[in-house]
Amino acid sequence: MSDRALIERFLEMMAAQAGAARNTIAAYRSDLLLASGELGGALASADEAALARLGESWLPLSRASVARKAAALRRFFAFLVDEGLRGDDPGKALPRPGTQRGLPKTLSHADIDRLFATIAERLARDPPDPNDRRMAALLELLYGSGLRATELVSLPRNAIQPDRPFLILRGKGGRERLVPVSDRARAAVALWREHVAADRAFLFPSGKGHLSRVRLYQLIRALAAAAGIPPDRISPHVLRHAFATHLLEGGADLRALQSMLGHADIATTEIYTHVDSRRLVELVNERHPLVDVAKRAS
Numbered sequence: 001m002s003d004r005a006l007i008e009r010f011l012e013m014m015a016a017q018a019g020a021a022r023n024t025i026a027a028y029r030s031d032l033l034l035a036s037g038e039l040g041g042a043l044a045s046a047d048e049a050a051l052a053r054l055g056e057s058w059l060p061l062s063r064a065s066v067a068r069k070a071a072a073l074r075r076f077f078a079f080l081v082d083e084g085l086r087g088d089d090p091g092k093a094l095p096r097p098g099t100q101r102g103l104p105k106t107l108s109h110a111d112i113d114r115l116f117a118t119i120a121e122r123l124a125r126d127p128p129d130p131n132d133r134r135m136a137a138l139l140e141l142l143y144g145s146g147l148r149a150t151e152l153v154s155l156p157r158n159a160i161q162p163d164r165p166f167l168i169l170r171g172k173g174g175r176e177r178l179v180p181v182s183d184r185a186r187a188a189v190a191l192w193r194e195h196v197a198a199d200r201a202f203l204f205p206s207g208k209g210h211l212s213r214v215r216l217y218q219l220i221r222a223l224a225a226a227a228g229i230p231p232d233r234i235s236p237h238v239l240r241h242a243f244a245t246h247l248l249e250g251g252a253d254l255r256a257l258q259s260m261l262g263h264a265d266i267a268t269t270e271i272y273t274h275v276d277s278r279r280l281v282e283l284v285n286e287r288h289p290l291v292d293v294a295k296r297a298s
Contacts, residue, residue, distance in 0.1 A: 146243035
């Protein structure tokens with residue numbers, strides 16, 4: 001079988017058995033086809049020497065990119081072995097760079113206030129522009145509920161109801177989770193839904209489908225620019241980071257946050273426990289048991 005046919009067979013397995021998300025499947029397909037092209041269409045039959053040379057060609061890339069590519073290829077070769085299509089697994093020749101997970105980009109409370117103030121000014125116009133109502137609903141759900149961009153743009157028209165302070169989402173890997181929806185968000189969605197025809201399938205329609213992630217990204221950046229925030233500091237995912245960071249700063253439980261974000265591993269959620277040194281010092285000075293001892297002694 002050709003590389004392309006085997007790759008598609010592997011991806012079908014990833015979707016059906018491993019429950020891989022659509023974006024994960026797309027990333028695997030891209031990495032595997034690129035590797036196949038670099039090896040002259042002989043990826044499935046590549047030996048360790050060929051994979052070692054391929055890994056060397058990735059040296060200019062970031063460690064995160066190399067780790068992702070290598071992981072995709074290792075899973076592909078493990079699949080070939082499991083299916084009896086290869087008797088050996090050359091994946092051990094691929095590089096294993098130690099990935100350094102950086103702290104997520106986020107926004108300050110002041111940045112968030114400026115975004116919402118800009119939207120409020122626009123909504124105060126008479127009559128308000130329907131696009132501003134849509135932007136208000138998008139912003140409330142991104143920052144207020146921590147939705148992923150794909151989850152947000154693909155929401156069904158009636159997914160959010162005025163009398164139901166939550167919604168059930170199916171996220172990565174097909175995992176379902178309960179997501180709280182604030183009163184503000186439900187009110188913003190209700191105002192926007194007045195402009196969405198009853199026969200439309202999606203809450204944020206566009207053409208025959210729904211708003212694209214690229215268009216959502218553009219809308220968020222345009223709003224940031226209008227609010228005086230450098231557009232390169234913001235994206236839909238940065239707003240999700242801000243949701244998580246600000247909840248933790250406010251005392252949210254890490255396990256509860258893990259559930260709301262839909263993380264399979266709490267180690268992923270723990271990245272949000274970053275706080276500045278000033279806050280840590282204040283926390284110790286205000287909450288440590290010895291503080292009470294010092295106060296009594298004085």
